Amino acid sequence: MTEHNTYLRPATADLEQLRERFAPIIERVAEGNLERERKRIFPYEQVRWLNDAGFGTVRIPVEFGGLGASLEQAFALLADVATADPNVAHVFRNHLAFVEDRLNAPVSAVNDAWIKRFLNGEFVGGGWTEANGLTQANMATRITAADDHYRLTGSKFYATGSLFADWLDVIGRGDDGELLTALVRRNADGVTLIDDWTGFGQRTTASGSARYEAVRVEREDVFPAAERFSYQPHFYQNAILAVLTGITRAAFRDGNTTLSQRKRNFPQGLDPNPTADAQLLAVVGRISVDVFTADAALAAASRSLDHVVAGRLTGDAAGARRRLVEAWVAVSQAQLTIIDAALHATTAIFDALGASSVAEEKGLDRHWRNARTLASHNPTVYKARILGDWFINGTDPVPSVVTTGHGGQGN
Incomplete structure (x- = not known):
């Protein structure tokens, strides 16, 4: 049905x-x-x-x-x-x-x-991560009832995209401690967006701070966080993987262009012409595999999310948790795969290029900087262990819902 x-x-x-x-x-x-x-x-x-x-x-x-x-x-x-x-x-x-x-x-x-x-x-821009090192479990941001509306007070960091936005999606705790999400107009009184992102990657994503001082929020624009869509962490993570896949392609593209323009080869080269050097061509061939791998992993992870949606469309409540776990496994496997591919491609491409490739005007370093920054959002160091625990011990890998202080934007 x-x-x-x-x-x-x-x-x-x-x-x-x-x-x-x-x-x-x-x-x-x-x-x-x-x-x-x-x-x-x-x-x-x-x-x-x-x-x-x-x-x-x-x-x-x-x-x-x-x-x-x-x-x-x-x-x-x-x-x-x-x-x-x-x-x-x-x-x-x-x-x-x-x-x-x-x-x-x-x-x-x-x-x-x-x-x-x-x-x-x-x-819509974002605003979930607490400033000052706080987590969702000890969140200081408050969304308090006030007559026919709410008031939002708090500070956020990693407010990606906020400077481009009309609305800001902000999470905080209500009067009874329940986690709520509030959609706030960017130009509302009491909203301050600060361009203080200092990361060496994502330099133009407006991922700085946001401050909210008794900002008015209409009641219809406040939702219980527990009602957010079930595959939300999967979605946020997969969006990062899509960006990393694009970076992998771009590094391959720009590296190939740079190699094709080289006029002289290293003294140890196999051919005076860099584009005929078998070892340099092998580097390019290996990076083409990184692109293929990233594309394939992204497609597989994305299909697993479509599978979750298909279950909702058919009313398969009994299989909902199974589909959610399968999607978490697929997205996590894709995360490990795509990050490895992106970081290899954005580094190894220099092995096929001359010293001039590090010139600032070429900007080839931007691919690694952006990949490394995105790869650090949700560290892979834990994912292989959690996957192994699922396959061997059947330990549920899906993060707790946001009401417990875990989960949220890609875990």
């Missing part, structure tokens, strides 16, 4: 048609990427181009005015954007996640309004 009480519907889009739709814009996004990286210029125009073309509504079913993409198609498109500019792609992570959350929400006048906002191009 099909479930009709949410906005989820079977995908109807064709990936090639979607790629044709966005290809001209993605090409424009690629222009100036190196300059933006070098001078730390935020890609306001580039994000707006994509959003105006409907990229932020790619997952909304055609029935409701969107593009009807599957999760596999949506993450493939996100990887395409990341190949052009990973910072632009990463800015969309929080927006796409909140769209997914509203698609999973019950049909209502409030959620109809959110779907309409998305279709009108309104954009």
